[in-house]
Amino acid sequence: MRYAIVSDIHANLEALTAVFEAIDSERVHKIVSLGDLVGYYSNPDECLKLVRERVVESVAGNHDRAAVGLKEPTWFSDSAKRGIAWTRGHLTAASAQFLATLPLINLIDQRFLIVHGALHPRPNEDVYLTSRAEVSKSFRALGCMDPKVDLCFFGHTHRSVVYESRDGTISKIDAEEVALRPGAQYLLNPGSVGQSRDRDPRASFLVFDADRARVRFHRVAYDVAACHRKARETGLIADEGARGTPRGWTGYWIHGAKRIVRRAWPGA
Ligand code: ZN
Numbered sequence: 001m002r003y004a005i006v007s008d009i010h011a012n013l014e015a016l017t018a019v020f021e022a023i024d025s026e027r028v029h030k031i032v033s034l035g036d037l038v039g040y041y042s043n044p045d046e047c048l049k050l051v052r053e054r055v056v057e058s059v060a061g062n063h064d065r066a067a068v069g070l071k072e073p074t075w076f077s078d079s080a081k082r083g084i085a086w087t088r089g090h091l092t093a094a095s096a097q098f099l100a101t102l103p104l105i106n107l108i109d110q111r112f113l114i115v116h117g118a119l120h121p122r123p124n125e126d127v128y129l130t131s132r133a134e135v136s137k138s139f140r141a142l143g144c145m146d147p148k149v150d151l152c153f154f155g156h157t158h159r160s161v162v163y164e165s166r167d168g169t170i171s172k173i174d175a176e177e178v179a180l181r182p183g184a185q186y187l188l189n190p191g192s193v194g195q196s197r198d199r200d201p202r203a204s205f206l207v208f209d210a211d212r213a214r215v216r217f218h219r220v221a222y223d224v225a226a227c228h229r230k231a232r233e234t235g236l237i238a239d240e241g242a243r244g245t246p247r248g249w250t251g252y253w254i255h256g257a258k259r260i261v262r263r264a265w266p267g268a
Contacts, residue, residue, distance in 0.1 A: 001109070002027060003208045005190045007034035007116075007155030009051070010063065011087065012194030013043035015203040016050060018222035019193050026207050026218075032108055034155035035061030035116035035125060038091070038099065039083040040195055041227055042234045048095045060102035061116040061155065062125045067091065068100045079237060086236055111210055112151035113142070119152060128157055129187060132170065139165045142185055150185045153208075160191030160204050160217050180213040188215060194227075 004023045009016050023031060033055045038044040044067070051058065063080070066073045067087045073080060091099070105115050105123035113119070118127035118134060119141035129135055142152050162173040166184035180186060191204025202219040209215070231237045 001029050001111075001210045003108070003210065004028040004031045004205055005034065005114075005153050005188075005208060006031060006055070006193050006205045007153075007190050008036040008061070008158050008192035008194060009033070009038075009047055010036055010083075010192070010194035011038045011041040011044040011047050012203075012227050013041075013046045013050075014223045014227045015194045015220075016047050018220045019203050019205050020050065020054060022218060022220045023205070023207075028207060030056045030108075032056060032114055032153070033058035034114055034153055034190070035059045035102065036063045036155060036192075037061065038067050038087050039063030039080060040231070040236065041083070042086075042230045042236055044087050044090060045092050045095050048098060052098060057106050057108055057114065058102055059106055059114050059116050060099070060104055060125055063087075064099045064102060065125060068096045070100065083236055086234065107147070107149070110147060110149070112149055112153060112208070113145065114153050116154065117156045118154060119145075125156070129154055129163075129189070130157055135163050135170060135187060138187055139163075139170065139185055142187070151180070151188065151208075152186070153188050153190065155189060155192070157189060158192035158195055158197035159189060160198075160206070161189045162215065163187040175217075177214060177216040180215065182213075190217070 031054050035058060037048060037051055065071045066084045073084045104125060105113060107113055115123045116125040118124060118129050118138045120137040127134060129138060162178050164171045164173055164184050164186055190206040193203045196204060200219055201224050202221050204219055206215050206217045
């Protein structure tokens with residue numbers, strides 16, 4: 001069984017269309033989403049229509065819940081707040097209903113878990129899995145799950161990464177393709193479809209081949225300028241240029257290395 005894992009689409013129709021085209025050539029059996037389907041950009045209903053046609057399961061992201069009033073965007077950035085206010089006024093009733101019913105965690109085919117943020121202190125859409133302390137806590141939570149699974153996919157940070165826990169050691173793996181080792185646990189982030197926050201403006205997703213126990217990260221070029229032009233016309237963004245990452249955010253080059261690098265994490 002092959003799964004495409006997508007996350008953080010954020011109503012970016014240009015990116016989503018390009019990613020679905022790329023997925024079509026990957027012979028996957030199911031597409032799974034890790035949430036944040038809306039927010040930031042200007043095609044929420046168009047994206048949700050495609051998602052509902054093609055994605056078998058999704059969880060709720062913080063932007064999805066804020067967009068339908070299940071939480072207030074109190075701690076969101078100014079641009080994120082703008083996106084939520086605009087999205088609340090432009091969702092169809094069917095789209096809002098779909099977002100409102102998304103769960104915070106889901107178990108897919110008894111094989112792996114999906115969440116938007118983290119597994120601790122409970123499955124949630126708010127905690128960023130970026131620090132060693134937070135990653136350790138989510139690995140402990142993963143070890144307590146029933147039924148027991150060794151994999152959990154998460155989103156929210158908009159940065160692709162693989163964390164491995166094996167024999168009490170947590171490693172961060174930077175590679176385009178990763179072989180999952182027996183006896184290890186994994187927390188994996190496919191990166192963002194709609195709003196990359198590393199130095200690569202292309203859309204990001206991953207393919208998990210369950211039979212071969214491998215994941216492979218993919219980057220897909222799309223018309224970033226067209227998405228941003230529409231967002232400017234609707235007042236969602238002031239001016240972000242055409243790099244895919246709004247000004248003021250910094251990022252990391254995750255997939256620069258062609259060879260597999262396993263190193264103690266956090267490393268040098
Ligand atoms: Zn997001």
